[in-house]
Amino acid sequence: MQLATEKLEKTRTTARKLKYKRLDIKHRYGIKDKGMEERIMGSIRDIIKQEKDFDDQRLLLHLPQKLKRDIMLSICKSLFEKEPTLRKASEDRYLRHLICDSLKPVYLNEDTYIIRQGEVLDKMLFLNQGTCAPFQPKTKMELGVLRKVTSMEKSS
Numbered sequence: 001m002q003l004a005t006e007k008l009e010k011t012r013t014t015a016r017k018l019k020y021k022r023l024d025i026k027h028r029y030g031i032k033d034k035g036m037e038e039r040i041m042g043s044i045r046d047i048i049k050q051e052k053d054f055d056d057q058r059l060l061l062h063l064p065q066k067l068k069r070d071i072m073l074s075i076c077k078s079l080f081e082k083e084p085t086l087r088k089a090s091e092d093r094y095l096r097h098l099i100c101d102s103l104k105p106v107y108l109n110e111d112t113y114i115i116r117q118g119e120v121l122d123k124m125l126f127l128n129q130g131t132c133a134p135f136q137p138k139t140k141m142e143l144g145v146l147r148k149v150t151s152m153e154k155s156s
Helices: 002-029 034-049 056-062 065-082 084-091 093-102
Strands: 135-137 144-146
Touching: 034 056, 034 065, 065 084, 065 093, 084 093
Parallel strands: none
Antiparallel strands: 135 144
């Protein structure tokens, strides 16, 4: 009896986790394709069935490589269309896959510096969620000014 109760509770917990994950996937990654959502949920279901612990905040780390690429393509699709420099890449499938394979998701905490003035930037950054604002101190002794950002172009 106790074994059956434990098994039922475990099944309910798994179902709750899956329901939560489905909502989180739609919100975080903006996945609108029902087929991709089902593939992601199937992979998560397999991970949960294997009783592997996984970091639900960094879901992409645990998914198969092909599925990761498809998710990145989905996320970057609008970026490729909006950004003039990358518009040409959106036409070339090989180049698009190459770019998506080299993208690495990074999660930053609130009030984190992405890059400071004078630091060398050795990578390209694409922000797809959250708010980013430049902060320019007037002098070392004065407080800085925080401005609202609509696009991350070079500011004067």
